[in-house]
Amino acid sequence: MQMKSTRGVQQDDVWAAADALIAEGLRPTIERVRQKIGSGSPNTVSPMLEAWFATLGPRLGVSGAKKDMPGLPVAVQSSAAKLWEIALSQARQDAESSFTKDREALAAERAAVEIQASALTQQEAVLVERLAAADRAHEVSQKQISALENQLRHLQTALAERDNKILEVQARLSTVEQQREAERQAFDEKSKHHAEERLRSDERALANERRLMAEIDRERQDVKRAKAQATELQQRALDATNALETRTNELTQRLRNADEELRIAHQALATANERADELRTLLNAQVDANADVLKQLQAMMAAQTRPPATTQFKHRIKSQAKDQRKSYKTSS
Known part of the structure; x- marks a missing residue:
């Protein structure tokens, strides 16, 4: 079912903007999607963007059901499954490391803004x-x-x-x-x-x-x-x-x-307070988005899906983590 905004922003608009950002080599964020659409509040865009992330796995060609590999020996299938688990684990570690660095950078900027606000108060x-x-x-x-x-x-x-x-x-x-x-x-x-x-x-x-x-x-x-x-x-x-x-x-x-x-x-002081509020909003939105991606990775590991191309999918996950890191730097 397609969600609609009270301000006229529809889910198709959000998904189209997210696809366009992916085509440009950028990770879709709430602020980038809003800029792409030209309207819509963060509260309206956020759930629609989460729904888009939920469809990311199937759209990347990853099946949710475990399949056998006919014509291959059991040992080969077991080795391929282990390689797939290793790729997913490594991708998850890379994503978590990237998210941690981005959160630390955003927290440091937020602390700097708070110090500036304190100096202005003095x-x-x-x-x-x-x-x-x-x-x-x-x-x-x-x-x-x-x-x-x-x-x-x-x-x-x-x-x-x-x-x-x-x-x-x-x-x-x-x-x-x-x-x-x-x-x-x-x-x-x-x-x-x-x-x-x-x-x-x-x-x-x-x-x-x-x-x-x-x-x-x-x-x-x-x-x-x-x-x-x-x-x-x-x-x-x-x-x-x-x-x-x-x-x-x-x-x-x-x-x-x-x-x-x-x-x-x-x-x-008012400008610093506005910037601090904006950083808090962006941090919360990015934490939610990162949690969704981690959940997808955990779901993929739990399902132990067969990769159509293990190396390509690992590179794709690393590329998404890199896009997220760029999006944090851009929004900050």
């Missing part, structure tokens, strides 16, 4: 830690910026207070000048009759003027120093702001680079 952990460190550094930078902004506000407040003090001194100077002018006018009125008093008044006014000028000079020096200090503080604040902005840009770029590295690591 790389991901390192990138995550780097991202966390960058976040912490960014948070510290933000706190430093906030502290400098507070310091700048205090400096601006101090500068405003200095400006107010300058205005107060200027107002006092204007008041003193007005008082001096009023005193002079009053003194001028009295100078006609009080020359000596005028002289004393001039001396007092001169002393007051000198005192006020000295005070004004001190205030001007204080204002000059305050302005210089304010300018220096503003420049320091500007330099700090520029440095922090540069640092923030560097941290932002580092965060972007770390995100990109983490994305690449995730992608590589």
Whole structure:
């Protein structure tokens, strides 16, 4: 009875693809048959390919029933049977050796993929830690910026207070000048009759003027120093702001680079996992196929069939084992 796939792949398609691969000198595998057909899942192709392998013995011209060799002496028949058993045993040993080497090679590749996946996982952990460190550094930078902004506000407040003090001194100077002018006018009125008093008044006014000028000079020096200090503080604040902005840009770029590295690591890890899954699927399929071939060899040995051409059949079995070895290398 012919099996059909729910996806439209029929047993005839699988068998035809397997025959075509044999004609090309390749051993039929699940992946090669799927590539040959162009469709079909491994679960669909696998049982159909196993059915094809089950017909391999009869299609090679090997009969399942033991037959006598009329016209030949019993001793010759016994020797031929022993030679046939030896050929089957040797073919089985060759096939098992080939299968063992292929399984070991596939297991080694699978272990390499798992090591790569572990390395990618460790790389991901390192990138995550780097991202966390960058976040912490960014948070510290933000706190430093906030502290400098507070310091700048205090400096601006101090500068405003200095400006107010300058205005107060200027107002006092204007008041003193007005008082001096009023005193002079009053003194001028009295100078006609009080020359000596005028002289004393001039001396007092001169002393007051000198005192006020000295005070004004001190205030001007204080204002000059305050302005210089304010300018220096503003420049320091500007330099700090520029440095922090540069640092923030560097941290932002580092965060972007770390995100990109983490994305690449995730992608590589996903690819490695997909490759490991594919290798597991291929390994299981090849183990099943190898088990079928070994069962056929065991059945042939148990039946002790008469070989139409012992040497040719042994070469044929060795050729199949060689094809299986090639198929493993190709699929890996």
